Amino acid sequence: xxxxxxxxxxxxxxxxxxxxxxxxxxxxxxxxxxxxxxxxxxxxxxxxxxxxxxxxxxxxxxxxxxxxxxxxxxxxxxxxxxxxxxxxxxxxxxxxxxxxxxxxxxxxxxxxxxxxxxxxxxxxxxxxxxxxxxxxxxxxxxxxxxxxxxxxxxxxxxxxxxxxxxxxxxxxxxxxxxxxxxxxxxxxxxxxxxxxxxxxxxxxxxxxxxxxxxxxxxxxxxxxxxxxxxxxxxxxxxxxxxxxxxxxx
Numbered sequence: 489x490x491x492x493x494x495x496x497x498x499x500x501x502x503x504x505x506x507x508x509x510x511x512x513x514x515x516x517x518x519x520x521x522x523x524x525x526x527x528x529x530x531x532x533x534x535x536x537x538x539x540x541x542x543x544x545x546x547x548x549x550x551x552x553x554x555x556x557x558x559x560x561x562x563x564x565x566x567x568x569x570x571x572x573x574x575x576x577x578x579x580x581x582x583x584x585x586x587x588x589x590x591x592x593x594x595x596x597x598x599x600x601x602x603x604x605x606x607x608x609x610x611x612x613x614x615x616x617x618x619x620x621x622x623x624x625x626x627x628x629x630x631x632x633x634x635x636x637x638x639x640x641x642x643x644x645x646x647x648x649x650x651x652x653x654x655x656x657x658x659x660x661x662x663x664x665x666x667x668x669x670x671x672x673x674x675x676x677x678x679x680x681x682x683x684x685x686x687x688x689x690x691x692x693x694x695x696x697x698x699x700x701x702x703x704x705x706x707x708x709x710x711x712x713x714x715x716x717x718x719x720x721x722x723x724x725x726x727x728x729x730x731x732x733x734x735x736x737x
Contacts, residue, residue: 491583493520493557496549499571499591504695504718505540506565508725511691512536514562517606521554528609536688537610539726546722548576557581558601564589567596613728617705617713619676621651623666625696625716628704631664636690638662641732644706647679651704655686672701680708683732692727709733 505527509516512531519526524544530537544550567589571577578590586597635642635655643654651674653664668674689712696702696716703715714727 491553491555493552493555493579493581494549495520495547495552495580496576496578497547498573499568499575499577500573501542501546501719501723502564502577503568505542505723506561506568508540508692508695509538510561510565511688512538515558515560515601515606517556517558517601517603517609519556519609520552522552528612530607530610531688535685535730537612537728539612541724542719543722546719549578555581555583556603557587558603558606559587560598560601563596563598567591567594570594612726613711615705615711615713615728617710618678618707619646619680619705620673621646621666621671621675621704622673622701623651623671623704624698625693625700625702626698627666628702629693629696632686632690632693634662634664636686640686641683642686642689643681643683644704644712645679645681646674646676646706648674648676650674680706680710682706682709682712684712684729685732688729695725706731 509527509529513529516527516529525542527540528538568577571591575591580588587600589596631653632642635653638660639655639657641655645652645654649668651666651671655662700716700718705713709731711731712729715725717724
């Protein structure tokens, strides 16, 4: 019997998975296993990296043999955009055949990408980052949106008592400060500052809801690691962003 895949998911789950991954890249290899889905992607300039895991329990139907399928996410996103929240999308695939998506009366077949021509998924960096903030996703999202209005590079600074977001351009600047007692957790033994591109960060922050907690870890000119979950914890995102070191300008 050929390898098969037959899964059913709510429109909003598929949309959120795609919208998260597409911040970084257009094509991805989806690794389907008995217990869930894993996708790891890196952007072409190796600045941003995402690992997304979704537990099988988040799906309405999950029958499959383990398999890896390369997919053009824009095409799947086109199908989800035709549906509305709560509608179910069924996805099926037989080894060697098309990837089929069904939404109501619509059936769309698309040819999977050739895994052999795709870059293999990145392995995640093992980082020991000295500073950590756990905070409300909406508050962080608003701070990053305000930062993006002023510039494309954001400064994160942290010490024992506060976490600050700061951006300056030739005429304007914006500052947002969170004291230790205004966030869920703040751990940092000394002062640290690092600068990151908002090109990847600000769109990601639009995925945070008012109930979401986001964990941010970084250090002096260190990469940024962010972690958040959705679907009541059944879906988890690990996000890494390289720092913009001052000498790059």
